[in-house]
Amino acid sequence: MKIICLDLEGVLIPEIWREIAKKTKIEDLKLTTRDLPDYDFLMKRRLKILRENNIKLKDIQKIIKKMKPFKGAINFLNWLRKNFLVIILTDSFYQFINPLREKLFYLPIFCNQLKIDKAGFIKNYQLRLKGGKKEAIKLLKALGFEIIAIGDSYNDLEMLKEADFGLLFNPPKNIIKKNLKFEIVKNYQDLKFKLKSVIKK
Amino acid sequence: MKIICLDLEGVLIPEIWREIAKKTKIEDLKLTTRDLPDYDFLMKRRLKILRENNIKLKDIQKIIKKMKPFKGAINFLNWLRKNFLVIILTDSFYQFINPLREKLFYLPIFCNQLKIDKAGFIKNYQLRLKGGKKEAIKLLKALGFEIIAIGDSYNDLEMLKEADFGLLFNPPKNIIKKNLKFEIVKNYQDLKFKLKSVIKK
Numbered sequence: 001m002k003i004i005c006l007d008l009e010g011v012l013i014p015e016i017w018r019e020i021a022k023k024t025k026i027e028d029l030k031l032t033t034r035d036l037p038d039y040d041f042l043m044k045r046r047l048k049i050l051r052e053n054n055i056k057l058k059d060i061q062k063i064i065k066k067m068k069p070f071k072g073a074i075n076f077l078n079w080l081r082k083n084f085l086v087i088i089l090t091d092s093f094y095q096f097i098n099p100l101r102e103k104l105f106y107l108p109i110f111c112n113q114l115k116i117d118k119a120g121f122i123k124n125y126q127l128r129l130k131g132g133k134k135e136a137i138k139l140l141k142a143l144g145f146e147i148i149a150i151g152d153s154y155n156d157l158e159m160l161k162e163a164d165f166g167l168l169f170n171p172p173k174n175i176i177k178k179n180l181k182f183e184i185v186k187n188y189q190d191l192k193f194k195l196k197s198v199i200k201k
Numbered sequence: 202m203k204i205i206c207l208d209l210e211g212v213l214i215p216e217i218w219r220e221i222a223k224k225t226k227i228e229d230l231k232l233t234t235r236d237l238p239d240y241d242f243l244m245k246r247r248l249k250i251l252r253e254n255n256i257k258l259k260d261i262q263k264i265i266k267k268m269k270p271f272k273g274a275i276n277f278l279n280w281l282r283k284n285f286l287v288i289i290l291t292d293s294f295y296q297f298i299n300p301l302r303e304k305l306f307y308l309p310i311f312c313n314q315l316k317i318d319k320a321g322f323i324k325n326y327q328l329r330l331k332g333g334k335k336e337a338i339k340l341l342k343a344l345g346f347e348i349i350a351i352g353d354s355y356n357d358l359e360m361l362k363e364a365d366f367g368l369l370f371n372p373p374k375n376i377i378k379k380n381l382k383f384e385i386v387k388n389y390q391d392l393k394f395k396l397k398s399v400i401k402k
Contacts, residue, residue: 001295001312001314001329003309081307082302082303082307085309085310085311086307086309087309094202101283102283105306105307106282106283106287106306106308107307107308107309108204108286108287108288108308108309109286110286110344110346111202113202128202128344128345128346129344129345132344132345135343135344136344139340139341139343139344140340142336142340143311143329143330143333143336143337143340144329144330144333145311145329
């Protein structure tokens with residue numbers, strides 16, 4: 001009875017804010033928590049930039065709808081859902097993720113929520129709870145499940161620690177340097193191979 | 202951010218033990234907790250009967266693999282997964298449910314586990330935890346989700362109570378008599394209509 005808790009951005013699809021920056025050609029939207037570690041400051045800044053550039057939620061949803069999962073991601077996810085119970089955990093928002101759910105087999109995705117004003121601008125964001133990914137793992141463990149967590153970045157390390165088994169998927173260099181604990185897999189083939197050995201246990 | 206927690210037997214598919222009784226022609230396997238309220242006694246009795254009749258797990262899996270969801274169930278589930286996050290909660294067992302997962306879009310199903318001996322007989326069962334359905338609802342609520350629970354029988358009433366919104370789907374008469382609290386829907390069309398009004402809230 002194993003649940004796979006899978007990060008979304010960087011594991012199945014590219015980083016959403018980077019894609020928004022690219023398509024809107026607004027360089028400042030490329031900044032992440034690696035550049036501005038205060039998440040609240042970063043998010044408020046992003047929302048301010050969007051408003052200044054007259055970019056509404058529906059414009060962003062159009063960009064996201066065209067995003068493609070990484071090559072091989074959907075085949076991998078299809079294999080994964082057949083062999084495990086899969087729940088996707090992300091710090092992103094329902095309003096961003098909804099256009100992608102069909103591609104992801106409508107598997108459950110635990111997200112956060114955006115607040116939209118009447119004109120259609122994003123006015124704020126709302127976290128379900130602090131450290132949502134880690135808490136999800138903790139509570140699923142309390143239900144008697146064995147949890148395998150897969151992530152790629154800083155905001156995944158806590159959930160990987162909390163899981164019974166944690167794997168880093170194709171992480172950026174600074175994470176590779178910092179990580180002393182988790183096995184690293186570079187591609188879906190290796191990830192599948194690794195998980196097959198876990199099924200047998 | 203609403204999660205639908207959906208019971209399986211009686212809501213999407215017929216009762217599994219009743220089907221096993223029918224196909225093996227062993228009347229005693231029809232008994233449920235309504236006839237023998239002590240679940241442990243009931244289960245041990247079922248496993249004893251199976252062994253006495255030389256029925257192994259693989260024989261039961263063959264019966265289950267041929268089971269069909271109720272008419273309209275899959276269309277309903279398909280609509281449901283597009284509009285909500287869906288997790289199926291059942292007191293049944295992975296080894297029973299696995300042959301049905303494809304039909305159910307490989308959505309996550311929280312089950313219990315059977316212990317199988319070397320000869321392939323079911324030797325025991327293992328609950329993940331006591332009151333698993335209710336606990337699942339409780340912990341998902343603690344993650345900040347609003348939970349809608351749908352069930353049909355005695356063993357669902359606790360989870361319906363725990364949920365933010367509980368619905369009884371086509372329950373047996375004795376449940377209808379006992380129930381003073383939950384709305385009752387008789388078919389998928391009414392259930393969909395009811396849930397649509399919940400989406401709007």
